[in-house]
Amino acid sequence: MSIVYNPDRRNFLTTTAAAGAGLVLAFSMTSCVRSVPPGGRESSGFRPSGWLRITSDNHITVFVAEAEMGQGVHTSLAMLIAEELEVDFSMIEVEQAPVDNAVYGWQYTGGSTSVRDGWERFRQAGAVAREMLIAAAARAWQVPVAECRAEQGGVVHAASERRASYGELATAAAGMPVPQSIKLKERGDFRLIGKSLPRVDAVDALNGSIVYGADVKLPNLLTATIVHCPVFGGKARKIGSEKALAVPGVHKVVEIDAGVAVVADHFWAAKKGADVLDIQWDFGPHADISSExxxxxxxxxxxxxxxxxxxxxxxxxxxxxxxxxxxxxxxxAHATLEPMCCTVHIHDGVCEVWVPSQNPSSAQVVAARFSMSRVEYLAQRVKGKLLGRSLESVRVHNMPLGGGFGRRLESDYVVEAVQIAKAVDAPVKLIWSREQDIQHDFxxxxxxxxxxxxxxxxxxxxxxxxxxxxxxxxxxxxxxxxxxxxxxxxxxxxxxxxxxxxxxxxxxxxxxxxxxxxxxxxxxxxxxxxxxxxxxxxxxxxxxxxxxxxxxxxxxxxxxxxxxxxxxxxxxxxxxxxxxxxxxxxxxxxxxxxxxxxxxxxxxxxxxxxxxxxxxxxxxxxxxxxxxxxxxxxxxxxxxxxxxxxxxxxxxxxxxxxxxxxxxxxxxxxxxxxxxxxxxxxxxxxxxxxxxxxxxxxxxxxxxx
Amino acid sequence: MARWSLTVNGKQQEFEAESDMPLLWVLRDLLGLTGTKFGCGVGACGACNVHLDGELVPSCTVPVSAVGGRKIVTIEGLSDKTDHPVQKAWLEEKVSQCGYCQPGQIMAAVTLLENNPHPSDAEIDAAMARTLCRCGAYPRIRKAIHRAAKSESL
The missing domain is CATH 3.30.365.10 (Aldehyde oxidase/xanthine dehydrogenase, molybdopterin binding domain)
Structure with missing residues (x-):
């Protein structure tokens, strides 16, 4: 079930076999049970795949690699696992998966593909876990597997009236062999699929507690905003930054590839500074174009x-x-209500990125390319290979998106935030003004x-x-x-x-x-x-x-x-x-x-x-x-x-x-x-x-x- | 830089800021209350709606110096357990998509219903006209306002 991202088109190409009518699927376990993400091995319990973790204290967590941007994908994909796992949906906790291509493939949410691609993968992930939990219970009770069944977050053996929760079975289940074939449920047996369950983030959306990309808080966080050349393809020729630097709270004016950024204690100071930048632009070759x-x-x-x-x-x-x-x-224009934003902290050999992105794997790649220091750059240049930072040293936290609509497939604002972060010795949150958002869209x-x-x-x-x-x-x-x-x-x-x-x-x-x-x-x-x-x-x-x-x-x-x-x-x-x-x-x-x-x-x-x-x-x-x-x-x-x-x-x-x-x-x-x-x-x-x-x-x- | 003391969600908050700093950025960047959102910076989208003595204002257009002694309520202060009748109605109608505009929508709806407990569709349209939703949750927002209007606890 490998996912091949073809960057020339915006579609995922999946090699997933179509569901057969009989629903007995033989599939490659190496593809379903991918390697466990970092941190997964240390935690106790059962991590049968990158998409699911059951801890011994009975916390059941579904990891969704797709971006939540209002389409409800954290809910719909988790429902698919819960269906096969035989748990009440209220028991499921959903977390955004870390950006890790080795586990999840290229992470990209677009083309209305999430449920189409996840329909089999997530049900299989739930079913594999269910079968291993059942096998663990049967072994513990010394009864045939066929006499045990999964029900509401536990395994039961009816004849002996025994029941064990998934948490109790988690550690033993982790040692069970991965089943070689799985029978997915028949449509008539669905308990959750087809039901209008409330979204997992429904309450958080009503009290301001969802932390969107623009809401990231870190110790010593600075805020930046950017001014791009008003003409597409233009560049700053001369930057007068005196007035901007005189604005209380402004730390620095940074020229980067895409424009001029003002870094400050908070957004308001950055915006005031940006408004008084005195920039002479080289408008480039497109200064005369018009709709006409x-x-x-x-x-x-x-x-x-x-x-x-x-x-x-x-x-x-x-x-x-x-x-x-x-x-x-x-x-x-896309005009997502949350303007483009990205937070970057380069520290301890790591480039850490908090970004609401439909394409966090791309964010990781561009951060790796643009976050190198001059020393690192020169070292690689001497070796003759400009590889950029290793992907492992770029940690991308994909934040909930205040709207996507395709705009957040691009990583232009990630490049900008990384370049700004390189110029200051602190974490920086870049937030675009609405004006920049409308005028510098794709x-x-x-x-x-x-x-x-x-x-x-x-x-x-x-x-x-x-x-x-x-x-x-x-x-x-x-x-x-x-x-x-x-x-x-x-x-x-x-x-x-x-x-x-x-x-x-x-x-x-x-x-x-x-x-x-x-x-x-x-x-x-x-x-x-x-x-x-x-x-x-x-x-x-x-x-x-x-x-x-x-x-x-x-x-x-x-x-x-x-x-x-x-x-x-x-x-x-x-x-x-x-x-x-x-x-x-x-x-x-x-x-x-x-x-x-x-x-x-x-x-x-x-x-x-x-x-x-x-x-x-x-x-x-x-x-x-x-x-x-x-x-x-x-x-x-x-x-x-x-x-x-x-x-x-x-x-x-x-x-x-x-x-x-x-x-x-x-x-x-x-x-x-x-x-x-x-x-x-x-x-x-x-x-x-x-x-x-x-x-x-x-x-x-x-x-x- | 001046020193300010504001009542936010029933708590006295003291901080230093330039007098022209909009309340939005005071809330978000100085007080850490990020439930109030930035959408446009010019009072055109309502993502930053808060209550000043019960009056609905887009906080991006209110300089801190203009707040005076008025009590500020943000989405975080609307209820302790997300159980304000408007929040409950929002949950019932499954309103939210990306959710980014919803704090502003809810604050606008609360003010509307406090002034007009049983608004017509036209009155809802007028009261909600300055609070935008790019995901298009409007049909459900309207239903949720009617639902909240019917709830006895309002």
Whole structure:
């Protein structure tokens, strides 16, 4: 069950065997029972794998390597172990696993993969432990293993009415041979999987006791904040730091690769110091770029493109009718409510890092590379091998994340904190201002898409092509179109880009589901019926049907209300959403109801699925109707929540989420709620106004022009 | 640098700070009360909401010199056992996702319900408009406020 991280893509590749129907799994024990993490051997008790520890005083701890960023992964993965281990969930304590690639593989939380990857691994980890505990009890009682069973945190032998807690058995269990095959529970026997158990951090979230990355406290801790060149790719040429150093509480001004940091007793002094830095910037090569110039670049690239495959261009040319449309999406910021932050202490030959990260293994690697002292650097340079610090001497504590959404897959702020820490003789906590956070993100890329369809006499598509400019992916082909495909033109605009909740589907769903809606209306067909005729994937068809039914599609609606639909497969799940809205020239767009249906296979915790759908829809709505990142003079025009507004409570429509019952293996849920909402909204706007919106976010002038 | 004495969660706290230091950073960096969060620094997100004599304020916009004798309550001081009716309602409705904004949301909801024990949806929207949640927990926050309004112990 080794996990191979391919840094060129954001997916884990797992070699886990798929669950068989019989549920008797033979698997390599060397992969399930990985080496025990540091510290594990010293503590008494039973540590059958990196994911589980049972101490003799009956503390049962599940170690989750995935990052908790609101998706509930500390709860859902622990539920999987508890299910097979046969313990009450209230007995389980969950800890963030240490960053240790040897035990956990490359630690990375993204792509809605946690439950998909953990579905077998965590149940197996629980089952292996259970069998070893049972074996320990059978040996102690001198009874056949088959007469013993695990129940509520202990092993019982019914005939002799004996019971021992897991704690009592822990030490003996550690000496039992690891079983060579394990029978996982049948679905009908699940006690926990499928139940909406409360999250393990539910109470701590209500009283301020969760220690997020920004909340780290250490003796003699200093706080730093950073100013980056406002223009992407620029550098400080001359730094006037006198005024900053005169601010009471400011210790030092530090120039690092990414910008200029002010180190102080606390954040307020650091921020005041940063505000009075007098920096002359070398703006570099991107000082003139703007959203308009990027748009023009995209248009030129699209105009000059001649690479459509011969088969597709022939099919388009031979079609009875040819339709073209151009779609546009802007840059988007992640705007996690907790700004970027990282604490570093270099001491006693160790670089210690406290960081809320979706990619703590990357944090470890960059800390190893950038935390070397000059002496260490020179020593390695003499030897001819610049290896950086050893990974073992970099201790990364992954802290709870105040939001991730893809932003915290990057480790730029880790490099910065390490470089600042090298310049001071104390632990340093770097916290970005909100302005820096909005203006120095890795943005969801802006893109332009040219869609071309060839239709037959009945208006059904026979050929389809998507030219995607500015991004690396065009849409997946989930409609039955005889000849279809796409091309991409990646463009280096100078604006840093990165994964943003739902990644390529955040643009491709908008483009495909918008354009297919255009084809439906051209054919004079109902958008749901048209999709059902063309959809290839039965599970996607089923969610479309269910969403239409739950939303009362085609039924009578209040006067002025109209509906739009969109669907999208992705991350192992299938989602359809129906938006019901009305438009008033003076009051704007009012969304009355959103119906969302997800088929995410076997559900571990239904309420958490619902909450991820609600959250994904609201995240997607912000990008649909309220916000965008725009560029002028090489810099981001927005800087805080007053000009990059995120959806507020009063702007949030009622959302009804339905989960399709399924026994398929689990699909992802963190991201699939996002993609359909933008196209469902613009499709509903078309139904209402007959104006086709092909550019996000939706602006009144586009609707009422 | 001046010396200040403030009442925080019923306790007298003495410390030195520049007079323009926002209450948020006094709480977090001088008094170690990190339950109050930093989100924007300009009073636009509500992550730093606290109560000053029962009034809801974003503490990032209140300089320490402006607090005066007003009593400060932060999320840590709302209840001893996380059993304020609003906290209990939050737990029942499974509101929290990443949780970072929740201290600010809860402080805002408490003030709302103290001023208006049975708010309508529109009144909830108005009262909560300046407290942002990027995870999108809003539908549950609204439900939790209605639930807390119905609880007898409020």
């Amino acid at each position: 110039s990027i748009q023009q670049l995209f248009t030129e690239q699209a105009d000059g493109y001649t690479g459509v495959e011969q088969e597709i261009s022939t099919a388009l040319a031979n079609a009875a009718q040819r339709i073209e449309a151009e779609y546009h999406l802007p840059y988007q 943005y969801r890329p802006a893109s332009l898409h040219r869609l071309t369809a060839g239709l037959d006499e009945q208006g059904m598509p026979v050929a389809w092509h998507q030219l995607a400019v500015g991004v690396a992916d065009y849409g997946p082909p989930y409609y039955k179109i005889p000849t279809s495909g796409g091309s991409t033109i990646e463009v280096d605009t100078g604006v840093p880009t990165g994964p943003w909740r739902s990644v390529s589907l955040s643009w491709n769903a908008f483009v495909i589901e918008g354009f297919i809606d255009e084809l439906a209306s051209l054919a004079g067909k109902d958008p749901v019926a048209y999709r059902l005729d063309l959809l290839k994937i039965p599970r996607l068809k089923a969610v479309v049907e269910m969403a239409a039914e739950k939303a009362g599609w085609g039924g009578s609606l209040p006067a002025g209300h109209y509906q739009g639909i969109a669907a999208q497969p992705g991350f192992g799940s299938y989602v359809a959403q129906v938006v019901e809205l009305s438009v008033d020239k003076n009051k704007g767009i009012r969304i009355h109801r959103i119906v969302c249906v997800i088929d995410c296979g076997q559900v571990v915790n239904p309420d958490m699925v619902v909450s991820q759908m609600e959250g994904g829809i609201i995240f997607g709505l912000t990008a649909t109707v309220t916000s965008a990142i725009t560029i002028r003079n090489g810099r981001v025009e927005q800087s805080n929540f007053y000009d990059f507004p995120i959806l507020r409570m009063g702007e949030t429509p009622p959302i009804d989420v339905y989960i399709m019952p399924s026994e398929e293996p689990p699909g992802g849920v963190g991201e699939p709620g996002v993609p359909p909402i933008a196209p469902a909204v613009v499709n509903a706007l078309y139904a209402t106004t007959k104006v086709r919106i092909r550019k996000l976010p939706v602006r009144a002038e586009d609707l009422f022009s």
